[in-house]
Amino acid sequence: MRIPTTSSISNAFSFSSLCSSTRLLSRRGIGICSVMAGERISTDAAGKEGSVWSTLRWGEEAGIGKRIFCNRSLNMRSIVAVGFDMDYTLAQYLPETFESLAYTGTIRKLVNDLGYPREILGWTFDWKYMVRGLVLDKKRGNILKMDRHKYVKVAHHGFKELPKEEKNATYGNKLIRDSFDEPEYALIDTLFSLAEAYLFAQLVDFRDNHPGKFSSDFDYGRMYRDVRAAVDLCHRDGTLKEMVAKNPGKYITEDFSIVPMFKMLRDSGRATFLVTNSLWDYTNVVMNFLCGYYNPGKELSYSYDWLKNFDVVITGSSKPSFFLDNRANLFEVEPESGMLLNTDDGIVIPQARK
Incomplete structure (x- = not known):
C-alpha cells in the first residue's frame, strides 16, 4: 500500500x-x-x-x-x-513487554489451535536469555553458538549444555563443517526470533521429560514448524498489534x-x-x-x-x-x-x- x-x-x-x-x-x-x-x-x-x-x-x-x-x-x-x-x-520494541506478549500469544495458539498440552499455558518467558546470532538445529532440538568460521563453540539441547565430546561428535571439530543453513537449521538473526527460540528450547525439554504426551512422529522439527506457524498467526490475526495499539507506550x-x-x-x-x-x-x-x-x-x-x-x-x-x-x-x-x-x-x- x-x-x-x-x-x-x-x-x-x-x-x-x-x-x-x-x-x-x-x-x-x-x-x-x-x-x-x-x-x-x-x-x-x-x-x-x-x-x-x-x-x-x-x-x-x-x-x-x-x-x-x-x-x-x-x-x-x-x-x-x-x-x-x-x-x-x-x-524499538521493549522486549520485556512486547516479546512477552508475543510469547504468550504463541503458546495460546499452540494449545488452542494445534492441540498442545494445556500445562504449557503456565510457562513464562525470560527475555534476557536468548541473543541474536544463535542457530537452531531443528532436527536434533539443539541451540548452537558458533564463531565466524562456523565452529560450534557451545551447544545446548533445550536448556541443557551438551558435553564437549557429544558436541564434537555431532558437529565435528575440523575445518570442514556443515553449512548450518535452511531447511535443517534456523538462524536467530532478528529480535522477533528471540521469543520463539526460547519457546522451542522449552518444548524440547518438555518432550524429552514427557514422551507420553506426544506421538512417536512428533519430532523436534515438527515442534519448530508449529512454533513458527503459531508466531505467524499471532502477527496475521492482529493478536499482537491490537494490544500495542491500545497502549503504545507500554511496548x-x-x-x-x-x-x-x-x-x-x-x-x-x-x-x-x-x-x-x-x-x-x-x-x-x-x-x-x-x-x-x-x-x-x-x-x-x-x-x-x-x-x-x-x-x-x-x-x-x-x-x-x-x-x-x-x-x-x-x-x-x-x-x-x-x-x-x-x-x-x-x-x-x-x-x-x-
Whole structure:
C-alpha cells in the first residue's frame, strides 16, 4: 500500500551511513551530526552551533545505544534519499513487554489451535536469555553458538549444555563443517526470533521429560514448524498489534530524537521514505506515537501530520519480496478511512502517470 507525495526515489541508504561522512557534508554547508561522545550538537559549515537533535539535554554523555558505528565512509553527494523500516528500526520494541506478549500469544495458539498440552499455558518467558546470532538445529532440538568460521563453540539441547565430546561428535571439530543453513537449521538473526527460540528450547525439554504426551512422529522439527506457524498467526490475526495499539507506550521506546533526525535529513535536501510490512492502520498508530502526536486520552483519534516527515510511505510491503518483484501491485491508501483508492474488488485500476 502506498501514500504517494512525490515521484519514485532511488539510492536509499540507512541513517547510520549518513553520519559517517560529516566532513563531506560540512563542505557543502549542510547541517551535520557528530558521532563523538559528548558532541551531539548539529552545526553548519561555519561551525555555528544549532539545536540538539539527538537528545533534549546538553552535555550528557552519549550512551552506547545512541552512538553510531560504521565500517566504511560514504560520499553523500550520490545519496538522494534515505529510507527507513518501522518495526525494530524506528520503533524499538521493549522486549520485556512486547516479546512477552508475543510469547504468550504463541503458546495460546499452540494449545488452542494445534492441540498442545494445556500445562504449557503456565510457562513464562525470560527475555534476557536468548541473543541474536544463535542457530537452531531443528532436527536434533539443539541451540548452537558458533564463531565466524562456523565452529560450534557451545551447544545446548533445550536448556541443557551438551558435553564437549557429544558436541564434537555431532558437529565435528575440523575445518570442514556443515553449512548450518535452511531447511535443517534456523538462524536467530532478528529480535522477533528471540521469543520463539526460547519457546522451542522449552518444548524440547518438555518432550524429552514427557514422551507420553506426544506421538512417536512428533519430532523436534515438527515442534519448530508449529512454533513458527503459531508466531505467524499471532502477527496475521492482529493478536499482537491490537494490544500495542491500545497502549503504545507500554511496548515501544519513546524516542524524542526521531523527528529532529527527519528534519535534519530533509533540510539537507534529501528525500525520506518509509517502507514497512505493517499495514496502514497499525503504521498510523505507531508513527503517531513516535512523532509525538499520540494522545492516550483520545482513543482512535490520530493525526496525519507525521506523513510530512516522508516523501513516500509504503505499508504492507511484504519485504523482502518487495525489492525483488517488479510486478507487484501498488494500491493508494486513503488515510482517514484506510480504504484503497485505485482498486475495483481487488483488481488494480490503471492510473495515468503524474
